[in-house]
């Protein structure tokens with residue numbers, strides 16, 4: 341008997357199933373929330389995890405068995421990008437489905453203004469149980485948009501608030517052990533959910549955010565095994581810094597495993613869309629806050645066993661602002677006009693038709709002043725540095741790291757090669773262009789090369805059109821640095837809690 345009719349029949353059933361699913365929720369009209377057929381959502385968000393620092397994205401040395409399993413049961417996105425490599429602006433962008441400069445929360449620690457819409461509130465309105473557990477970092481106005489907020493204490497992660505006495509102090513740790521992961525309430529909110537309602541959980545870790553400590557893992561990563569990019573010096577201190585970062589990734593992975601296990605216990609696996617990603621890149625110099633892929637690329641994994649083909653990989657470009665309209669579409673709700681991302685449910689169905697040709701990202705004030713923008717297509721990245729007179733200083737936590745200290749030491753000794761020196765360069769090029777295919781670490785700026793003039797012209801035009809489309813304004817004032825660029829110590833400009841954008845405008849620190 342020929343075998344192929346069986347496969348054709350199976351394929352037909354599968355196709356019918358997935359197309360009906362991706363349409364059926366849109367037909368639901370009831371808003372009461374008692375419906376059981378709307379999908380649940382669990383978003384797990386890592387804090388400062390580089391896109392390629394888990395097994396499923398190519399790192400064979402870091403121990404991430406649970407994330408690897410999640411990937412083997414779902415879809416990995418090889419071309420997923422954040423709109424910012426900075427914690428709170430990136431989160432604000434994901435939740436509002438808007439670029440950072442459209443959120444009013446584009447600088448680090450600026451709260452999301454109450455005028456902004458975030459997609460979880462739409463789900464709550466429709467009867468979902470909507471909970472956040474772990475790192476909050478969204479501002480006071482957003483709390484009421486969730487049914488439950490179980491915020492982790494991050495005071496131990498705050499750098500000193502001011503200069504002067506105590507400014508040299510280390511972090512004032514307020515927690516220890518697993519409590520520092522930000523993940524200890526994840527399973528609890530899943531257990532406490534209303535079983536009658538569909539649920540949306542925003543589970544935000546603090547791992548692998550700095551500071552790091554030894555002995556957090558029963559199986560610590562050997563420093564000699566870590567994988568270093570060419571722009572970091574290969575020294576013992578740098579390797580130890582990386583090994584501790586890997587240990588925190590492993591701790592995060594353990595909590596991901598507990599959530600997946602709890603979903604299984606609750607028999608909620610099939611109808612729950614599990615989404616994993618990071619808010620920004622690795623907390624090392626030239627990674628976090630940068631617009632290079634090591635800053636803005638994210639290890640996006642989406643699992644939905646009944647709908648998404650296991651162990652699949654999507655090679656199309658997606659942006660973090662696409663998550664909001666995608667999640668709303670899967671739940672059966674049209675995204676309103678405030679959401680500027682593009683739904684990619686077709687990619688989840690396994691179609692390989694692009695939903696976008698390029699992604700855009702921005703760098704704004706983060707501990708230090710800076711303003712850069714990036715456009716990335718499948719092959720090229722264009723970056724424009726509006727404050728090219730300033731060096732691309734790493735964020736203060738990375739600037740206080742052993743890795744940066746080693747870079748400073750080697751530089752003082754005249755031993756730091758050019759490929760590892762870009763953080764110190766001032767002025768730096770106003771424009772950067774990279775061929776990601778030939779140069780994945782973005783070390784060779786080809787912006788001035790005649791052979792790439794057409795690409796430069798094309799991406800410049802894309803950037804200009806994006807500015808017009810998203811109504812980006814050029815700031816008339818610069819925001820003061822809150823840390824010294826050499827020592828990483830706080831300046832008098834550092835006030836905690838940080839003022840909102842509105843208050844900074846009122847006080848004349850920035851201009852509208």
Ligand SMILES: [Ca+2]
Pocket residue numbers: 386387388426427549619620
């Ligand atoms: Ca972060």
